[in-house]
Amino acid sequence: MLNELRLPTIGRLWPEFAERSDKEGWQASRLLGALFEHELAERANRRIERHRNESHLDPTKTFATFEFGLLPMVSKAHVTALATGESWLEKGFSSSSAGGGRRCHWNFIPEKSASLPLVVIGL
Template sequence: MNAPLPIDAARLTLMLNELRLPTIGRLWPEFAQRADKESWQATRLLGALLEHELAERAKRRIERHRTESRLDPTKTLAAFDFSAVPMVSKAHVMALASGDSWLEKGANVLIFGPPGGGKSHLGSAIGHALIDAGYRVLFTRTSEIVQKLQAARQSLQLPAALAKLDRFDLIILDDLSYARKDQAETSVLFELIAERYERRSLLITANQPFSGWDNVFPDPGMTIAAIDRLVHHSTIFEMNVESYRRRTASDKQSARRRQSSSDNDNHRDIDNGATTMT
């Protein structure tokens, strides 16, 4: 049996590029030198190179998915203050963040609460964690996706637009309460909910409870049908807390008052000292 012809480095690089193995193309000289020095078996060398290629490929995939998700990069679980929302179980949120069973069932997460209470942050944080776990997520203002789906309907492309959204394991519909039936024909929103029912998951944030959703859908029957589908397999969080923005503003104001009071005390101490020295 004839021995295989030697392959020079330049040709090997070309073949790795052709096979789209850039990490192996970058690392193989270093690994090959180490393998020669330490007398590795061929399987160990090949396995080490392939492990690095797969790890880099997974990293690039997560980066692509994070970019396409349109999530705010600052709204993560690490940055979320669970102490400000004691009614939300951190353990429950962390379980949701792992994905697995609830996404496979097409279950939903519904987050209610007043403006500024952290709903969008919590939803985005779950989304980031799911991307890290290998899932695909899309974050969108509800009014924005309604406009896009309405445009698709007008051009007779609604089924195709809904099918395109199927690639996302989770769609986060932020601020559902701001989608109004007098601004756009929001029946397309119901079609999105119905299309994903028990197949793909939704996470919805809303300022208003279900009783206020008649302002969103064209008729009461559609409102009831939408709520029924969303609630059937769902986790509901009610974040009835003071606005984070108001809390922050109040804390800053209190800090300024304390600083002002401290400054005044210092001035009085200085004045008293000056009087004594005189």
């Protein structure tokens, strides 16, 4: 029934969580809250993974692997500050820079993770 309601994570976890809540004497609200938290977190992870797969972007391109020295007109400190700030995460960020006959377009994919994805097109 939970799969029909599109709650697969709760369907997978509820027996384990119910047993634990019985042993530890959880209130019903705590049990439901824990199950719903896991469902929401897993949905967010599946959504990010789905978008990543649909984008056909190279998942190895991150700020950690980007060579900022190849684009001296791009400040690593500025890009890192943009990436670690919270205000742009909800809407994403896009920027362009040009220099030396080359044009670079940056797309930052909104995702709260240790290694934020970076897409550089046109290098």
